[in-house]
C-alpha cells in the first residue's frame with residue numbers, strides 16, 4: 001500500500017472540484033431564473049390593480065373622443081380595468097387565447113357597464129372593443145379565480161364601494177379646471193376610503209398635467225381593497241389639473 005488514497009488533491013483536481021461547484025451554482029441560478037420566467041409568463045398573480053380614469057383627462061389625451069351610444073357619460077370616474085399583477089410590479093397578459101370575450105355571458109351586467117365602464121375611444125363599437133381588450137388582455141389572467149361574469153362583476157362591485165369623486169369633492173378637490181397637488185389628492189382618498197391610491201397623469205394640448213387615473217389595489221379574490229404591494233409610476237409634480245368634463 002502506498003497510501004495513494006490519502007494523498008492531498010493536486011492543483012488539477014482542486015481546479016476540477018472548483019469548476020464543478022461553479023457549474024452547480026450556475027445551474028441553480030438558471031433554475032431560479034426559469035422559475036421566475038414561467039411565473040411572469042402566465043399562471044397566477046398576486047393582486048389586482050383596480051384602475052379608474054377621469055373621462056375629461058382621457059379625452060384630452062386624444063384628438064377625438066367618442067361617447068357611447070347611450071350618450072355622454074356623467075362627470076364621474078369610470079372604470080379602465082381590473083388588472084392582475086405580480087408583487088414585483090410585472091404583470092401577466094393575454095393568458096388564454098381560447099377564452100374570447102362573450103357579451104352573452106355578461107348580458108345582465110351590460111347596462112351597468114355602459115354607465116360605470118363606458119368606452120370613450122372612436123369608433124365606440126358599443127363598448128365591445130374596449131371590454132374585449134380588457135377581458136382578453138387582463139381578465140383571462142385571473143380566470144382560474146374569476147370567470148368572465150365574475151370578473152366584470154367584481155370590477156363593478158368595487159366601483160360601487162369606492163366613490164372617488166365624492167371623497168375628493170368632500171375634501172374640496174373638484175373637477176373645475178383647477179390644479180391640486182398630488183399629496184393633497186392622495187391623502188384625501190386615503191382618508192376617505194382607507195387605502196393609499198396611486199395617481200397617474202397625462203399632458204393636455206396646452207401642456208397642463210392632469211389627473212388621468214387613480215389606481216387602488218384589490219386582493220387576489222377580486223373582492224377586498226388592500227394597501228398596494230407595489231405602486232405604478234406616480235405623478236408627484238407639478239400640481240395636477242382636474243379638468244371639467
Ligand code: AMP
Nearest residue numbers: 058080081118119120121130133134137
Ligand atoms: P390597457 O392595455 O388595459 O392598459 O388599456 C389600454 C387601452 O385601452 C388603450 O388602447 C386605450 O386607448 C384604451 N382605453 C383606455 N380607456 C378607454 C376608454 N374609456 N374607452 C376606450 N378605450 C380605452
